[in-house]
Amino acid sequence: MGLLNKLKEKLSKTKQSIVEKIEGIVPAGGKIDEKTIEEVEEILISSDIGVKATEEITDILRKKFKENSIRNVTDIKTLLKKELIELLQNNTSLNLKASPSVILVVGVNGVGKTTTIGKLGYKFSSEGKSVVFAAADTFRAAAIEQLEVWALRVGADVIKHKSGSDPAAVAFDALEYAKSNHKDVVIIDTAGRLHTKVPLMEELRKINKVIKKSISDAPHETLLILDATTGQNALRQATFFNEAVGLTGVIVTKLDGTAKGGVVFAIKKEIGIPIKLIGIGEDFDDLKDFNPEEFVEALFD
Numbered sequence: 148m149g150l151l152n153k154l155k156e157k158l159s160k161t162k163q164s165i166v167e168k169i170e171g172i173v174p175a176g177g178k179i180d181e182k183t184i185e186e187v188e189e190i191l192i193s194s195d196i197g198v199k200a201t202e203e204i205t206d207i208l209r210k211k212f213k214e215n216s217i218r219n220v221t222d223i224k225t226l227l228k229k230e231l232i233e234l235l236q237n238n239t240s241l242n243l244k245a246s247p248s249v250i251l252v253v254g255v256n257g258v259g260k261t262t263t264i265g266k267l268g269y270k271f272s273s274e275g276k277s278v279v280f281a282a283a284d285t286f287r288a289a290a291i292e293q294l295e296v297w298a299l300r301v302g303a304d305v306i307k308h309k310s311g312s313d314p315a316a317v318a319f320d321a322l323e324y325a326k327s328n329h330k331d332v333v334i335i336d337t338a339g340r341l342h343t344k345v346p347l348m349e350e351l352r353k354i355n356k357v358i359k360k361s362i363s364d365a366p367h368e369t370l371l372i373l374d375a376t377t378g379q380n381a382l383r384q385a386t387f388f389n390e391a392v393g394l395t396g397v398i399v400t401k402l403d404g405t406a407k408g409g410v411v412f413a414i415k416k417e418i419g420i421p422i423k424l425i426g427i428g429e430d431f432d433d434l435k436d437f438n439p440e441e442f443v444e445a446l447f448d
Contacts (some may be wrong), residue, residue: 150435150441151441151444151445151448153427154427154441154442154445155445155448157403157427157428158402158403158406158408158427158442158445158446159411160404160405160408161194161402161405161406161407161408161446162445162447163406164190164194164406164407164408164409164448165190165191165194165196165409165446166224166446166447168194169190169192169220169223169224169227169243170224171438172186172187172190172218172220173219173220173439177219177220178218178219179212179217179218179219179220179222179223181209181212183220183223183432184205184208184209184212186215187205187208187223187227188201188205189435190292191204191205191409193314194406194407194409195378195379195399195407195408195409195410196409196410196412196413197324197379197382197409197412197416197417198379198417199416199417200234200412200413200415200416200417203230203416204227204230204231207226207230208223208226208227211226219341224447225431227282227447228443228444229448231308231412231443231446232331232439232440234412234415234416235411235412235415235421235422235437235439235442235443236422236439238396238421239396239421239422239423239436239437239438239439240355240423240436241368241396241423241424241436242367242368242395243331243332243367244367245294245362245365245367246329246331247279247322247325247326247330247331247332247333247362247423248331248332248333248367248368249322249332249333249335249358249362249365249366249367249368249370249445250332250333250334250335250366250367250368250369250370250371251318251335251337251354251355251366251368251370251372251392252334252335252336252337252372253337253339253351253369253370253372253394254269254339254371254372254373254384254386254388254430255339255340256287256338256340256382257339257374257406258372258373258374258377258400259372259374259401259426260284260336260338260339261284261290261293261294261336262297262400263299263372263398263400263426263434264280264294264334264336265294265297265300265301265364265428266431266432266433266434267334267398267424267434268280268297268298268301268303268334269300269301269431269432270432270434271331271332271435272301272302272303276331276332277304277329277330277331277332277382278301278302278303278330278331278332278333278334279303279304279305279306279321279324279325279330279332279333279334280294280297280298280303280304280305280306280321280334280336281305281306281317281318281320281321281322281333281334281336282295282305282306282317282336282337283314283315283317283318283321283335283336283337283338283347283354284314284336284337284339285308285309285310285311285312285313285314285317285338286310286311286314286338286340287339287340288310290336290338291307291310294307294336295307300431301403301431302333304323304324304328304330306320306321308320311338313348314337314338314353314354315353315354315356315357315358315359315400318335318354318357318358319357319358319360319361321333321335322358322361322362322365323361326361326362330408335354335358335366337350337351337354338350340364340447348387348390348391348392351388351391351392352391352392355392361366367395368395368396369392369394369395369396369399370394370395370396370422370423370424371384371385371388371389371394371396371397371398371420372397372398372400373385373390373397373399373400373409373410373414374400374401375399375400375402375404375405375407375410375411376401376404376407376413377402377407377410378407378410379413381399381410381414382410382413382417382418385397385414385418385420386418388424389418390422393422394420394442395420396420396421396422396423396424397414397420397421397422397423398422398423398424398425398426398434399414399422399424399425399426400409400425400426401426401443402425402426402427403426403427403428403433408446411425411442421437422435422437423436423437424436425437
């Protein structure tokens, strides 16, 4: 199955929540009116596309409608498709120019952070890159062990300390190890919740600071893992993490089986953070580079 066909299958519920609802507003061949635009606006808001993106798109729809440039639902879909692709463009590829390239991974517990790191390691290993996992989530029970299991699966090295130790020290040691052993990529796992009095964001800022002591321009990517099924709550998480550590990108997981994939557009429009990868299933290779054209095409085709 090609990637586009797989995306169509995995994004079917999001398509139902956006495109199929829009198709149902007016019978085939029927004329549209101002009320149609209002209904499109309601659909976009309810599908987690976000207020800013919805307002911008519906303003364009109204302008085109008044100019008589759109006359039916097919015209609306064509315009929506164009605007949504443009919204998602810009810096969707990972920055892996440095050696080692350092990726700091953040996110709350329960979003599939460790699993996503494992799949990211698999992706890089499959491309011929040598990978190091830094087990800097030292607070959650079994987090280190889970990362070790993934390392065995994908052929990555793991740098770890004992449970409850300083996460920043783990990150620093992983970078020193990678430099000494000429590794290509270091992926740093972090806590999603702390069992201490230290706030999570403060701990992440500390890790960031210590990383720079080893490699001054690192991390080269700071990626937030978001669970698409949480909808607008994912947007709030992105805001908090971006303010704390300065995100360079987002990985959206669990897009298969949810109707809330519209949050991808909200994240990009409301916070300005590009989507870099998406998770569309349980298999090792179901973590895909994000391609705006293919993503939107899968929704509208």
